[in-house]
Amino acid sequence: MNTSRIGLIATFFAALAVTGCSGSGDSAGAAGDTIRIGEYASLTGKEAAFGTSSHKGTMLAVEEINAAGGVLGKQLELIYEDNRSMQGESNTIAKKLITRDNVVALLGEVASGRSLEAAPIAQQYQIPMISPSSTNPKVTETGDYIFRVCFTDPFQGRLLAEFARRSLKAQKVAILSDVAAAYSVGLAQYFREPWLAGGGTVVSDEKYNGGEKDFKAQLTTIKAAAPDAILVPGYYNDVGLIVAQARQLGITVPLFGGDGWEAPELIQIAGAKALEGTYYSTHFSPESTEALPQQFVAAYKAKYNGEVPDAMAALGYDSARVLADAITRAGTTEGPALRDALAATRDFPGATGATTLDVKRDATKPAVIITVKDGRFQYVETISP
Amino acid sequence: MTELLQQVVNGLALGAIYALIALGYTMVYGVLRFINFAHSEVFMVGAFAGYFLARVMPGGPLAGVAVLLGAMAVCALLGVVIEKLAYRPLRGRSTLTALITAIGVSLLLQNLGQRIFGANPRSFPALFPVHNFQIGGLVISSSQILVFVVTLLLLFALRHIVLHTRIGTAMRALSFNQTAASLVGINNDRVISFTFALGSAMAAAGGILYASNYPSIDPLMGTLPGLKAFVAAVLGGIGNIAGAAIGGLVIGLVETAVVGLGGSTYRDAVAFAVLILILLLRPTGLLGTRQTEKV
Numbered sequence: 001m002n003t004s005r006i007g008l009i010a011t012f013f014a015a016l017a018v019t020g021c022s023g024s025g026d027s028a029g030a031a032g033d034t035i036r037i038g039e040y041a042s043l044t045g046k047e048a049a050f051g052t053s054s055h056k057g058t059m060l061a062v063e064e065i066n067a068a069g070g071v072l073g074k075q076l077e078l079i080y081e082d083n084r085s086m087q088g089e090s091n092t093i094a095k096k097l098i099t100r101d102n103v104v105a106l107l108g109e110v111a112s113g114r115s116l117e118a119a120p121i122a123q124q125y126q127i128p129m130i131s132p133s134s135t136n137p138k139v140t141e142t143g144d145y146i147f148r149v150c151f152t153d154p155f156q157g158r159l160l161a162e163f164a165r166r167s168l169k170a171q172k173v174a175i176l177s178d179v180a181a182a183y184s185v186g187l188a189q190y191f192r193e194p195w196l197a198g199g200g201t202v203v204s205d206e207k208y209n210g211g212e213k214d215f216k217a218q219l220t221t222i223k224a225a226a227p228d229a230i231l232v233p234g235y236y237n238d239v240g241l242i243v244a245q246a247r248q249l250g251i252t253v254p255l256f257g258g259d260g261w262e263a264p265e266l267i268q269i270a271g272a273k274a275l276e277g278t279y280y281s282t283h284f285s286p287e288s289t290e291a292l293p294q295q296f297v298a299a300y301k302a303k304y305n306g307e308v309p310d311a312m313a314a315l316g317y318d319s320a321r322v323l324a325d326a327i328t329r330a331g332t333t334e335g336p337a338l339r340d341a342l343a344a345t346r347d348f349p350g351a352t353g354a355t356t357l358d359v360k361r362d363a364t365k366p367a368v369i370i371t372v373k374d375g376r377f378q379y380v381e382t383i384s385p
Numbered sequence: 386m387t388e389l390l391q392q393v394v395n396g397l398a399l400g401a402i403y404a405l406i407a408l409g410y411t412m413v414y415g416v417l418r419f420i421n422f423a424h425s426e427v428f429m430v431g432a433f434a435g436y437f438l439a440r441v442m443p444g445g446p447l448a449g450v451a452v453l454l455g456a457m458a459v460c461a462l463l464g465v466v467i468e469k470l471a472y473r474p475l476r477g478r479s480t481l482t483a484l485i486t487a488i489g490v491s492l493l494l495q496n497l498g499q500r501i502f503g504a505n506p507r508s509f510p511a512l513f514p515v516h517n518f519q520i521g522g523l524v525i526s527s528s529q530i531l532v533f534v535v536t537l538l539l540l541f542a543l544r545h546i547v548l549h550t551r552i553g554t555a556m557r558a559l560s561f562n563q564t565a566a567s568l569v570g571i572n573n574d575r576v577i578s579f580t581f582a583l584g585s586a587m588a589a590a591g592g593i594l595y596a597s598n599y600p601s602i603d604p605l606m607g608t609l610p611g612l613k614a615f616v617a618a619v620l621g622g623i624g625n626i627a628g629a630a631i632g633g634l635v636i637g638l639v640e641t642a643v644v645g646l647g648g649s650t651y652r653d654a655v656a657f658a659v660l661i662l663i664l665l666l667r668p669t670g671l672l673g674t675r676q677t678e679k680v
Contacts, residue, residue: 044499044503044504044505045504045505045603046506046603048504048505048506049505084504085504179649179650206647206649207649207650208649209649209650209652209653212652213595213598213599213601213606214395214399214598214599216395216398216399216641217392217395217396217640217641217644217645217649218644218645218649220388220391220392220395220645221388221645221647223388223391224387224388237506237601240508240601241599241600241601244600248515248517248524248526249391249524250517250519250524265506265508268508269506269508269600269601271511
């Protein structure tokens with residue numbers, strides 16, 4: 001959208017984009033010796049922090065599964081592609097992975113908008129797709145081959161409303177949402193319903209387009225409405241600038257949002273000082289004391305030079321393991337049988353808690369609230385569904 | 386009332402950045418009658434040059450200024466190289482050829498940028514100490530003031546160079562008639578190189594100040610501000626230095642007004658609607674008449 005200058009140049013751009021596309025895993029192996037899994041992710045671009053985290057988690061899971069002897073006596077082979085966080089790439093990639101690489105299942109994406117692009121393709125070819133961390137309900141509503149291993153935005157919206165009322169003691173909130181992201185629009189809507197039902201008011205409802213840099217006009221309007229707290233259900237790059245500019249304008253009330261906030265870039269962009277008094281909900285905290293999360297954190301740190309995994313990494317990890325479990329139970333990689341096995345996933349233990357896929361092919365999981373203190377993410381509380 | 390005034394401040398601060406980028410556009414056009422679409426990518430390179438320079442530069446009060454000047458030098462060089470490699474071989478051909486080449490250079494730099502710097506946004510370090518000034522209920526940050534000051538300084542410096550120096554006289558001579566200029570002993574190549582160096586240095590300054598205000602930089606960051614600045618240059622009367630500054634401020638104010646009134650989704654649409662309107666109603670722009678001084 002931002003790049004369209006003259007109709008003519010779109011063609012040039014597309015041509016250059018193709019040559020600049022990132023490579024995939026080893027695709028030389030014959031389809032018979034391995035079980036191929038396709039992954040499409042935002043490895044570069046706006047939401048790269050999410051895509052790379054998720055991808056690292058997935059790779060760790062595949063490595064562990066293969067080290068333990070693989071699935072159905074075969075090794076898993078992960079073939080991944082980068083959609084550069086751009087719209088209009090994921091459907092092409094999904095088609096390529098399914099028809100050219102003959103993958104048995106798709107893993108992806110973090111951003112709901114891009115999961116929604118690939119989902120119809122997976123459904124059409126009857127290839128099961130598991131989204132690790134797309135929370136917009138529309139993703140799995142695409143069809144019966146689409147699953148997710150994370151909670152959904154109606155739950156996240158409800159818990160944010162509850163959190164704002166109970167912990168932030170807010171009566172009046174302002175909302176600043178990204179109209180270009182299905183995730184942001186959805187989360188704002190799912191927050192609003194329980195919030196209004198619980199007696200809260202929305203004093204200002206402002207919008208922006210993801211990728212914009214200047215939010216001062218919206219924030220000035222919000223400031224004049226004098227809210228008790230501001231909901232920003234966006235992604236970390238925009239949120240970082242929004243938080244910094246809000247503090248610059250002298251807005252001191254808490255800002256809060258959803259799992260789109262969680263990336264180290266948030267702290268780099270906004271600065272530690274501006275982020276004091278901000279909160280977000282997410283799927284996982286590395287500070288969890290339970291056995292499986294701890295095991296995952298240890299394995300992740302060992303593989304990635306001591307890096308602490310975030311929620312996207314944990315969900316990427318879980319998505320691959322849920323898939324491997326379903327292939328084992330199905331005893332085959334045929335689409336329909338694999339789909340049925342996935343739909344029958346019950347209490348599968350994972351890094352983000354037990355995964356049970358319900359009739360809507362969604363997982364129901366507790367969420368954690370995180371705050372930023374002295375430039376570090378800090379666990380606040382866990383909210384169960 | 387405070388809200389309205391704050392929006393005016395927001396709009397002027399945003400507009401000042403557009404004005405700064407527009408200065409470079411308009412100057413190159415003024416001399417060569419050629420829209421350098423690669424300008425927005427030079428702006429991006431300026432921000433990245435600043436990013437890398439800031440990492441090697443020791444801290445201190447003058448580090449920010451040194452980074453700014455360093456990035457301007459890097460981009461001045463880049464501008465000269467671009468002109469030598471891409472535009473000079475096509476000199477004398479139709480303007481359309483040059484225009485398409487400029488778009489090609491712009492795309493090349495965007496994609497090279499993604500190759501070299503990666504497509505991930507990076508957070509730009511704080512080059513200058515930031516302080517927020519409270520006047521009544523109004524808030525103005527020192528980085529916004531800095532943008533104003535630098536824009537004004539560069540505006541006057543540019544006017545001075547163009548109107549009162551030998552090379553400026555040569556630039557103006559070139560803008561009237563290149564053949565005649567070379568007949569009276571002006572080295573066209575040198576003057577054109579200088580024009581590009583100057584314009585690109587302005588783009589670098591714009592990039593650094595933009596990144597200081599919005600500290601998230603990526604290889605595609607130049608596209609939209611570049612287009613807005615282009616609109617600003619046309620609005621002010623392309624080729625007219627003061628016009629570019631006024632055009633930038635107007636675009637910044639209009640955008641902020643649209644968002645402030647709740648039409649944030651139409652922010653970009655309105656900026657480009659202004660372009661269409663001005664081309665329909667007053668193609669020469671606000672200040673651009675045949676009589677005013679052209680660079």
